Amino acid sequence: MKEFTSKSAEKHYYEKEASEADFLTWYQAQDQPKYEKPSVTVDMVLMCYNKEEEQLKIALIQRKGHPFRNSWALPGGFVNPNESTGQSVIRETQEEIGVTISKQNIEQLHTFSTPGRDPRGWVITVSYLAFIGEEPLSAGDDANQVRWFSLERKANQIYLTSGEIEIILDLVTGASVGKDTLAFDHSAIILKAFKRVANKMEHEPQVLLVLGKDFTITEARKVFAKFLGIDFKMIDHSNFKKSMLQYFTEVGEKPVGIGRPSKIYRLNDAFLGDKM
Amino acid sequence: MKEFTSKSAEKHYYEKEASEADFLTWYQAQDQPKYEKPSVTVDMVLMCYNKEEEQLKIALIQRKGHPFRNSWALPGGFVNPNESTGQSVIRETQEEIGVTISKQNIEQLHTFSTPGRDPRGWVITVSYLAFIGEEPLSAGDDANQVRWFSLERKANQIYLTSGEIEIILDLVTGASVGKDTLAFDHSAIILKAFKRVANKMEHEPQVLLVLGKDFTITEARKVFAKFLGIDFKMIDHSNFKKSMLQYFTEVGEKPVGIGRPSKIYRLNDAFLGDKM
DNA sequence: ATAATAGTGTCTTTTAGACACTATCGT
């Protein structure tokens, strides 16, 4: 082992003179951590659509422990070593609400790092977005309950409701305006997600995955209308179909229900995996 | 101070029964870190445009220390406590290359976290994108040199060149195909940035900030052409002007140079700050 | 005058949108 007159001389030698292999061996042997490090979490904005209620839904959990005990929050949790944040968010979504998503169907949203965003200290979070057909949620260990909250846009406000709970977010100011509030800065994350979807759904209609694999034109119109905060009849059936047909393909016919039987469509493969 | 029969009973009490204030007091007093934490860095993709050479440029530093000593890399560094990642990247850009950017002019790109992306261990990075008019760079302590590299798109490859150094990236495969390579996964970060700009510059022409505050229509055409990998004459002057005039305003006339004097334009304020 | 650049005007093609019409079901 080499001898050094000082710690800083040693550092200089390994960083600037030794081989990279020697540097790494030395580096791993040092007292970690040299710098203070943040905790890193992931959060998932998971949306679906209930065809009977004609409502968009977002999955929220009620936190069992501090901080924000009993508050509602996005599913998520700490990132583990040897895991990408994408893998973490898939694992946490599975653990906390019992929903399995593939890595093709998650999209990274934004990383939030405002100092003070977590009362425990220095925590930054990488947020993700995903769409699935409606399925039951099951609470993991960290949650008292898990619920699909209805997500309704009225003018420039977003109403998140489930039973007696109502959380109101303002699309313009970004603030939470109701009496119930979400944990951490999860309001900001949800608003970011909502705006992102609304802005690009006409060119990247992955949103339609909230309808499950297959859907009808009118169901697709209804989902779009929800994000735009308008009645679906404001979106002309004929024109909508004409412009969207490039993104999905007819796969069958729906034999039930009132009115003329609708055809069934499915998103083209190009819109399922491999986003930008 | 309360007494507990076991550490886990204590944890349960503070997380699930105590008040949030008591929980936080207890939490801060615990031996940190309970979980292993990653280091978090930021990286800046900073672009400008040299009007004489008619070349897009990207700022790269040559690393002074391991890992990747003497390799070229994006400016960036470790995030400090009590700093958002946005603030970090502004600070690091100032320290490493001597360029001052405002927070309105940076855009978060993506967070990279693939295990193994940094040989020192668990490091994730939050990448940012910014455009400035050309200005001299000055190397900070961590860099041997700092340089503006020319960034040229030829078909689906990106050539980064400066003097004898040439780094080639493939837009399709995402891989680095030349003999010189960048440090870490910085190729992937640059490609992500390039694709992002190319995809949205028609609707959000902040790219034009690479021309400095003011520019002519033809200069703008040239910048666009660089990102599209075509000759600027392929972009019709008249049609380009018609469609872009909604984004910028005439502010004067340029009295020098060959040909009819061009008018000077400036990006509307709406496109300088406050991105989605 | 001519080459080089900047800017205007016109015409065509494409796309987006309004809207009237036809088709098929349950009641």
Next chain:
DNA sequence: ACGATAGTGTCTAAAAGACACTATTAT
């Protein structure tokens, strides 16, 4: 038959694009 839904076709207005033309400068 009628209301409700789904789907087609037509017409118009707006946007995108091709291209010819005019304007101003250096040489």
